Amino acid sequence: MPDHITVAGVTVDTRQWIGGQRVASADTFTDLSPIDGSVLGEISRGTPAEAAAAVAAAKAAFPAWAATPRAERARIMHAVADGVEKRIEELAIVETTDNGALLRSHRRGVMPRVAHNFRFFADWLLKLDHEDFETRDHTNHVSWDPAGPSVLITPWNAPLMLATWKVAPALAAGNTVILKPAEWSPLTASLLADIAAQAGLPAGVLNVVQGYGAEIGDTLTSHPDVRRISFTGSVPTARRIAASAAPNLTPLSLELGGKSPLLVFADADLDLAVDLAVEQYDNAGQVCLAATRILVEQPVAEEFTRRFVEKAARLQQGDPREEATDIGPNIHPRQLEKIDGFVQRAVGAGARVVIGGHRKEGQYYAPTLLTDVAQDSEIVQKEVFGPVLTLQTFATEEEAVHLANGTRFGLAATLATGDQERAERVSAQLVAGTVWVNCFFVRDLQAPFGGSRLSGVGREGGTWSFDFYCDLKNTVTAP
Numbered sequence: 001m002p003d004h005i006t007v008a009g010v011t012v013d014t015r016q017w018i019g020g021q022r023v024a025s026a027d028t029f030t031d032l033s034p035i036d037g038s039v040l041g042e043i044s045r046g047t048p049a050e051a052a053a054a055v056a057a058a059k060a061a062f063p064a065w066a067a068t069p070r071a072e073r074a075r076i077m078h079a080v081a082d083g084v085e086k087r088i089e090e091l092a093i094v095e096t097t098d099n100g101a102l103l104r105s106h107r108r109g110v111m112p113r114v115a116h117n118f119r120f121f122a123d124w125l126l127k128l129d130h131e132d133f134e135t136r137d138h139t140n141h142v143s144w145d146p147a148g149p150s151v152l153i154t155p156w157n158a159p160l161m162l163a164t165w166k167v168a169p170a171l172a173a174g175n176t177v178i179l180k181p182a183e184w185s186p187l188t189a190s191l192l193a194d195i196a197a198q199a200g201l202p203a204g205v206l207n208v209v210q211g212y213g214a215e216i217g218d219t220l221t222s223h224p225d226v227r228r229i230s231f232t233g234s235v236p237t238a239r240r241i242a243a244s245a246a247p248n249l250t251p252l253s254l255e256l257g258g259k260s261p262l263l264v265f266a267d268a269d270l271d272l273a274v275d276l277a278v279e280q281y282d283n284a285g286q287v288c289l290a291a292t293r294i295l296v297e298q299p300v301a302e303e304f305t306r307r308f309v310e311k312a313a314r315l316q317q318g319d320p321r322e323e324a325t326d327i328g329p330n331i332h333p334r335q336l337e338k339i340d341g342f343v344q345r346a347v348g349a350g351a352r353v354v355i356g357g358h359r360k361e362g363q364y365y366a367p368t369l370l371t372d373v374a375q376d377s378e379i380v381q382k383e384v385f386g387p388v389l390t391l392q393t394f395a396t397e398e399e400a401v402h403l404a405n406g407t408r409f410g411l412a413a414t415l416a417t418g419d420q421e422r423a424e425r426v427s428a429q430l431v432a433g434t435v436w437v438n439c440f441f442v443r444d445l446q447a448p449f450g451g452s453r454l455s456g457v458g459r460e461g462g463t464w465s466f467d468f469y470c471d472l473k474n475t476v477t478a479p
């Protein structure tokens with residue numbers, strides 16, 4: 001098998017990156033492009049022994065990296081960010097080809113943000129401190145000690161963005177990393193390994209293993225030398241990881257799925273509310289934070305729906321490499337089947353299709369809005385992870401909050417209202433890690449990010465990331 005493939009003119013190494021060496025596995029898995037279903041190439045299918053070797057490499061590299069002065073760690077991380085910035089075009093086209101998300105978003109939003117992830121956590125590290133304080137003349141000094149080798153497992157819907165949201169704070173904290181990207185979008189993690197090595201990150205500090213989670217996941221998450229596990233993905237996988245980590249009590253950060261609501265009150269700017277609703281089709285609905293349950297106050301429901309349908313009809317669906325495209329393909333034929341299964345079962349249970357409700361040619365699903373859905377129905381309760389929204393109406397603020405909180409998730413919520421007092425009152429009652437008022441997807445890396453209930457465990461972002469990736473120590477010194 002060749003050691004590399006060429007994707008849109010960019011060379012990508014198909015092997016793993018362990019201890020500063022490229023490691024080819026005996027077996028491979030096939031990477032497909034969701035744009036047209038074409039085969040991109042064969043990628044190393046890592047084995048449990050190779051995953052264990054990656055943990056060993058991270059363990060060996062840990063003492064030196066942990067002892068590296070903060071300023072030097074930060075300098076190298078800025079060099080990684082420089083490397084990302086130099087290759088934005090290449091990273092963007094490779095990721096678009098690999099996972100089908102829009103090229104224009106990758107170019108202008110996602111990849112610059114990937115570089116920013118490194119810069120942000122490098123800079124945050126330099127100001128990370130805790131003032132000493134006294135207790136009966138004794139001094140308390142709190143230090144942020146690196147925790148150790150960290151396993152970072154990520155999904156396919158925003159591969160490099162979500163990976164670096166973990167890699168950057170873990171490295172800044174002084175930890176070494178074993179990154180396991182999703183098997184449906186393995187390519188940009190390999191490019192990141194090249195960029196990090198060129199930036200001077202020492203061997204073994206960042207390792208990238210490839211392969212199926214079901215085959216190598218357990219080796220990584222049950223390993224006694226792993227001191228942190230940060231996972232973004234689905235609830236069933238999170239449960240398996242938590243069980244696997246339990247014997248070692250390895251601290252976990254879990255960023256999971258959602259079924260977030262968009263609450264539209266009658267006093268809202270209706271055009272803004274419609275814009276916010278249509279935005280939920282971004283990335284073909286494959287966004288954990290997506291507000292897929294639209295809840296509209298009864299007096300404006302008809303007008304909202306009319307404007308929504310009008311606006312959604314203008315969305316361009318097609319090749320994600322085209323500048324004019326708004327919605328690209330879904331990641332995999334299996335995901336498409338799953339999406340359609342949810343929609344057909346909902347229709348069978350009495351849901352009315354306002355728009356969409358069917359597959360299109362290739363790996364595309366028509367943007368869909370379903371109404372006449374019951375709160376306890378599958379389509380309202382389960383995450384679809386496709387361009388499928390439901391619309392329910394409410395009569396009172398109390399009912400709106402009740403419906404909004406009425407799933408087992410608690411990742412995010414969005415409110416459209418012209419009444420600031422109502423915004424504050426409703427936000428305070430919502431179970432959600434993030435609430436957006438008259439906006440969506442505005443994310444600052446210094447804010448805590450995560451979910452409640454089945455949407456996750458823990459928060460990352462700014463100081464919260466360092467809380468997770470460090471072992472905090474208090475040293476008490478006598479006068």
Ligand code: NAD
Binds near residue numbers: 182218241385
């Ligand atoms: P998934 O759980 O199927 O896979 C995620 C990762 O886990 C992949 O890398 C996979 O290889 C790995 N994995 C699979 N089995 C494993 C095991 N036994 N041990 C260890 N690792 C294993 O999820 P997905 O389908 O790739 O991603 C979609 C899900 O991710 C959705 O539920 C979505 O909401 C969620 N998500 C959450 C956030 C967030 O920040 N909360 C962000 C993006 C996506």
